[in-house]
Amino acid sequence: MTMPVMETGPGGRFGAAAADPAFEVAPLSPRQVMLRRARGHVGLIFGATVLGLVTLVAIFAPYLAPADPYAQELSKRLIEPVWGAHGTWQHVFGTDGYGRDYLSRMIYGARISLTIGFFAALTSGIIGSALGLTGGYFGGWIDSVVVYLINVKLALPIILVALALSTVIGGSTLSLILILGFLSWDRFAVVTRSLAQQLRSSEFIAAARAAGAGQGRIIFRELLPNVLNQVIVVASLDMALDIAIAAVLSFLGLGVRPPNPDWGLMIAEGRAYMFFKPYLIVLPGLALFVLLVAINMLGDGVRDVTAPEGRS
Amino acid sequence: MLRFFVRRLIIAVLVAITVSIIGFALLRASGNLAVILAGDRATPAEIAATAHKYGLDRPLPIQYLDWAGRLVQGDFGRSLFTDEKVSDLIAERIGVTIGVAIPALIIALVISVPLGMVAALRANSWVDRTALAVAVFGQAIPLFWLALVLIFVFGVMLRWLPISGSSTPAHFILPSVTLAVAVLPPFMRLTRTGMIDVMNSDYIRTAWAKGLKPGRVLFKHALRNAILPIVSLAAVSLGFLLGGSVVIETIFALNGIGQLAYQSILRVDFPVVQAILVFVSLCYIVLTLISDLINAKLDPRIRLG
Secondary structure (H helix, E strand, C coil): CCCHHHHHCHHHCCHHHHHCCCCCCCCCCHHHHHHHHHHCCHHHHHHHHHHHHHHHHHHCHHHHCCCCCCCCCHHHCCCCCCCCCCCCHHHCCCECCCCCEHHHHHHHHHHHHHHHHHHHHHHHHHHHHHHHHHHHHHCHHHHHHHHHHHHHHHHCCHHHHHHHHHHHHCCCHHHHHHHHHHHCCHHHHHHHHHHHHHHCCCHHHHHHHHCCCCHHHHHHHHHHHHHHHHHHHHHHHHHHHHHHHHHHHHHCCCCCCCCCCCHHHHHHHHHHHCCCCCHHHHHHHHHHHHHHHHHHHHHHHHHHHHCHHHCC | CHHHHHHHHHHHHHHHHHHHHHHHHHHHHCCCHHHHHHCCCCCHHHHHHHHHHCCCCCCHHHHHHHHHHHHHCCCCCECCCCCCEHHHHHHHHHHHHHHHHHHHHHHHHHHHHHHHHHHHHCCCCHHHHHHHHHHHHHHHCCHHHHHHHHHHHHHHHCCCCCCCCCCCHHHHHHHHHHHHHHHHHHHHHHHHHHHHHHHCCHHHHHHHHCCCCHHHHHHHHHHHHHCHHHHHHHHHHHHHHHHHHHHHHHHCCCCCHHHHHHHHHHCCCHHHHHHHHHHHHHHHHHHHHHHHHHHHHHCHHHHHC
16 A cells, blocks of 8 residues: 655655655755754764764674773772873773773773663653553544653653662663653654644544555554654753763662773772772763763754744 | 643643543552561561551552541651651752752743843844854753763852752752753743744734834844743643752752652652652643733633634
8 A cells, every 4th residue: 555645745845846846956855954964063063973982882892992891990990090190001091999901891880871862762762652652643632641651751750760669670781771761751642643633633533544555554654753853852962861861860879780880889998099090980980971962962953854833 | 721720620630630640550560668668677477467457458449548638638748767747848949940949940030031032033144143053052961961061060160159958048059040941942942932923923023014113123023022922831840850950950969859868769768759759740730820820811812722
């Protein structure tokens, strides 16, 4: 079954111009317009580059890390980084209170943060979009249930519930992903719900319905592709939020457990020495900060490029 | 207005009931209460007796109704460790938490609203870019890390401010500033978009065309409408500040409800955790209800739509 009207849906707002015979010069396709905007968007390029680099570091951690991030050497405790008074090139970022190579721990830390952030955002994206699209598309009592669920979610203090759940179901990577995934789907639901409400009366949905498409097909094959850009924007912001909250949980001792090299946990461990070895909290904090800035800028950039009128 | 109020109130009550069920479920998921209450060396018979004494051998729905019934009367239960009333524990500490939350909100508003307004009026100027940079910075910086950096700079290097405890007003400066950084970005963004939308609207063009002075157009006509979403956000943020102060209170050793919640979580004192959870949620529900009513009062489209 073909759906020739897809292009004129709100996702293809530039396609509408192409259909107008008054245009003599062939206009750019939506994709070309977006690519042009993307190339000139400093924030997007910066965000994508940094996130790309951190992802590469995370994937190739075993090849990049100069030492075993878990290997303790008590004779080499608290060696300063290479720019410090007694720094050596053997431990570029120095060592921590157990004599573990700090650079190697930072490199492996990227793995934990990205894994938790990505899969938690994926989980909440699936939950939130499913709820939002269903509620917005069907309206009526189904929508009321969705709105009620969103309200309940918003009323829960996220860090408090996450801390409590983490003591109940544990602080493994999987449980952190599930906890954060189930606690941060609200923004997905709010955004997809209002988009679905706008789209459900549009012509291409009516056409799909007339062509005999079922409800499920309409939601997944017609609505979903048209809200995907906005979902990606929300997903990037949500991923940043998940990484930040996971770091908070680890910092408070209820997230990633020792001896894992998580940035939040490293800051907590470095806190005892922070007054005379500040690099122990500065380095992992900076890593976390730069990663979160990059993800936020990428998200803002994707929104500017796909829907510039939505900048806020 | 009454219709709107009643409908909104029903939703608020339903949400409150659901949150209390979640809180109750969390307490039950944390372990067998009778075993904890009976102590480490209790025999199975003693555990059974404790369970019976506290009514833990009854069906869960009955236990929930019993607990919720006492909750409605203001009885939040007792701590498993100190046997103090949780309502007393919260009452003792809520002052410190509010003492951090309100200044944080004020600092955030005082900086973000003017900044957002100027950014909107001078879109793409250096002010706009600075405002955006401030928003990105505040959104991305991990709060607990910012707190540690501020402690290091202002408490240890410069020795300007106290870094731990809550004995003088000066103790509240660093925690409030840290929290303000976290709540500032959404206010800034919302003011900016709100102002841009409003400034492009027909009635502002009319106001200019009538020859009104810029100050009157901006503050009497434009800001009045742009401020509506800010009111809602302020309510939501205050709810967030009450619940999100866990980290800040822990780092700055402030004896507020966030610190109480954290310590209770660590020692599995779940009646306290559950009570704080329900309390913070209720605060949020009431605050959003009030802000919705204010908005409906100010904007007829909301209550009639």
